[in-house]
Structure formats: structure tokens, C-alpha cells
Amino acid sequence: MIRINLENLSENEIRYLAQEELENVNSLSVNEIIDLLKEKNGQTEIYEFPGTSMHKYLNSLSSTVTRLEELPGVKPVPESYNKTSLHLVQRSLNWAYAYWNISDFVLNDLDGKTYSLFLKVSSYNPSEKRITNFNSFLDKSVPSPISESDKILDSYEIYIDVNDRNWNIQLPWADRRYEVSLELEINNQINTLCTSNVIESFNSEIKKNPEILNNPNTYTILINPLLSKTGNIIKNTHIMELLTPPEVKNEEQD
Secondary structure (H helix, E strand, C coil): EEEEEHHHHCCCHHHHCCCCCCCCCCHHHHHHHHHHHHHHCCCCCCEEEEECCCCCCCCCCCCCCCCCCHHHCCCCCCCCCCCCCEEEEECCEEEEEEECCCCHHHHHHCCCCCEEEEEEEEEEECCCCCCCCHHCCCCCCCCCCCCCCCCCEEEEEECCCCCCCCCEEEECCCEEEEEEEEEEEEEEEEEEEEEEEEECCCCCHHHCCCHHHHHHHHHHHHHHHEEECCEEECCHHHHHHHCCHHHHHHHHCC
């Protein structure tokens, strides 16, 4: 089980979690929903949901089961396209979404064997082409592909189950290109089944220009959404680095 501090979730995430647990969700405030979820699950600080990895990276925040198929004319999307492929979609500066398929040929070949599957998230130097303004973050142009001359700067692994088909991928290092590969470990050998497209995570404008926050009104508008209900900074590497006072950083280093 992976545990989540409800106060660190957005209102939309909290209401989504509550849809299958509570009645009349739309008539309740966020604080009321949090209290009811804690009471329903016999908890005081945390809410549990199932996960398949021992890592902190999340498969999903809640069940992905929906009732859309009950609507007229709606047909279910095939669970598999019988092709081994992996796709990466950028959600924000810090998160991406990966989804993949494994062909029947590969699955049949693994039947009865001992093996493990994992996603390898690799980061590289950024592209030479830089963004010049905030709006260009929405630009869907493809970052330059990874070449043989590119060296992996940092990477991490997420072990998955053979039935998993998607995962939320954290982008912990700013100003990097990212690529995710689906790896098979069998007989003490690691084989790459497929590799995703490349995405790029840039440094935030606030981090590059911290003087923006000198204006109290701007600070309130930009920073308040990053705080939990109790006033604590939401756990995020880049946000913590930006907002932690220098004297606190020095104390931690000492």
C-alpha cells in the first residue's frame, strides 16, 4: 500500500478520490471531504490506495474504473494493440505520464519463466534550442532525439507488474531531456523491450527570476496554491529548493 497525505492533494484530486467513497460529494467542502475520508478509512492523517511498486512513484492516485461504457454508442478501447511500444506524455515541469503495450509474442515467450520488468527513467542534457517565454512550454514541438554521443546524467528504475500498462513518472531533475525504456531482466541479463519518445523539462521562470516573488501580492497569488491546508509547502524537490530560506539550507548542510 502507498499512503498519501490528503492535505497535499489538489481539490480536484481529493474530489476524485471521494467519488466512489462518499455520497453528495459536490455539496461538501474540501475540508469536510478530507474529514469524512479519514473517518471512513479509520485514519487520522493518511489515505491509502493500492500500488504495485515499492518506489514512491505512483501508478495512479485512485482507481481508473469508470462507467463511461454504459453510455450509448461508447465502446471500450482495446486493452492491448499486440505491439510492444511505450509512449511518454509531459503533464507538467515535474511529472510525465507513461503508457505502454507488450505484444502477445513477448508475453507468450515469458510464460513460465522467472523474470522482472522495470521502467528505466533516464535524463540527459537539454536540447540546444531553448524556450524564450512561458507560453512556449505549451509548444508541442519534439525535443532533439537522444544520440549515441549523449551521456545519461542521472536515472532511476520503477519495477512494475506484467499487467501494468501505465505509470506517473516524476521528472526530478530540472532542465533535462527525459527518455523512458521498458526493461526485461531475465537470466541475469537486461534487455530493452522498447523506448519512449523524448520529452524535456525546463527550469521554471520563478526559479530563474526569484525577484518576481518580492512583491507580496505576487507571492500570495503564485505560492498559496503550493501550500497545504495547514500551511506546509507541498513536497516537491524544486519547490522546496526555491522556497527554503538560505539560512535553513546552511543549517541542513552543516
